[in-house]
Amino acid sequence: MSSGFNGKNKQRALHELAALVPDGASVALGGSFLHRGPFAFVRELIRQGRRDLEIVKQSPGYDIDILCRAGAVRKARAGIVAMEGNFGLAPWYRKAVEQGSMQLEEHACASLTAGLRAAAFGVPFQPCGGLHGSDLPALNGWTCLPDPYGSGQSAYLVPAIRPDFAVLQVSEVDRQGNARVYGTAHWDRIMSRAAGSVLVVAERLVDTAVFEAQPEATLVPYFMVQAFTVLPGSAWPGSCTPFYEIDYPAVERYMDTTRTLAQHMAEAPELQEPAHA
Template sequence: MTSKLVSLVELTSHIQDGDSVALGGSFLHRGPFAVVRELIRAGRRDLEIIKQSPGYDIDVLCRAGSVRRARAGIVAMEGNFGLAPWYRKAIENGAVELEEHACATLTAGLRASAYGVPFQPIAGVHGSELAALNKWAELPDPYGSGTTVWVIPPIRPDVAVIHVNEVTEQGDARVFGTTHWDRIMTRSARTVLVVAERVVDESEFRARPELTLVPHFLVDAACVVPGGAWPGSCAPDYGIDYDAVRDYLVDDEDSLTAHLATAPESRS
């Protein structure tokens, strides 16, 4: 079987200007942040970012001017860092367009794509102004219960990128701990990219196949970047680098350059 392993630069080249990109993880936890930074180094533009709970990733991409549109549920740095400042600025000054979701409505849109149906019903939403804002439709129960349900149109990312603990040479991927929304992202996107802490022999995956989150045939390319979820966590390998996040948030031009230069993928 051919190897899916490529360099970080090659992996990132699967993402083109204008693509819609679903990013795995949640807030500062197990995000594909090495790829996010590589997109900036590569000068990518006009990206659509899809994620239920982005933070650092969408903030740094907005800061670099790489984003056209955000489709997100809740956006913040989290930890004790509050709002995502460059994202906030980009929305407030209109540089980036926002499609605001509840996390579960974004998941519903991804499910519509994953399930191969034109829309996905979702519980709740009643009384929220998000429905009118996004022009979501409300349908009566066709089986006559008398209730109505909101339906979300498909969200089909061009690319899904996730950061995982382990990958095989063929691209099978697994995570230890919570999967966040990585599973549905990898089932709804046209192209799936995986960044891993390390590569392990396929015999280890064969020994515990139930731990595999994404089988190789769904994966287009994979690469290994130890520490690639920095400055966020990748349990159980490492936790949040709070000092690095603090340094990143310093509002001067040098801090982004310094941040990109001190990232693990730049150091190796």
């Protein structure tokens, strides 16, 4: 795994990592709903005043909601969007869609994954099952192709989706940039293979020997990672297995419409934690 490593220092402070994403970029965000999302990174994009972003994620929630609340999103390519069952829909995202301040390319989780797979595999489109009878193909202008091998079946073709960046929250990273997660990887693997660049936010830094002892557990190898930061607690108010669970009171405070965005941002643990660990 370390073969060919050029010794480049990829570790950055959180503000330096977020600064790599320019206005107008297409950004795929890892995790799912309130679980292992790069939420500190998202908040740093807001602090830096980022605008006109395209957000790509199969099941976003807090991340896209707070970005919409801050006026940072131009377009979303998303499947189900919610704050999970405890809190219902994502209100600021919904408002952005209803008011037309953000363009929505609505997907099923499977169709968005198909588009990312097409980009990862270097092909212009990917067939996707399960879309017959849905309004999604007509909404997005997807072509239905009969099976050229004569089965009589057909499949809709989802165009390739290639984000500029995939930003992943991981459990561990080493100094070379190898990254892995505990528990489910959600859609992080295909995001990392589809995107032009991968940025990583890690809960902790470990020695490369940890990766060498179990190389099959590596989610993203170092040569795919442009840069990373190490920041414990950076998935707050969400969870990051096995380090911490969702901070439900903090999510409740975020959802409280009597409180401002600034009040919520002031609670963020990255304002108290050092940028390097």
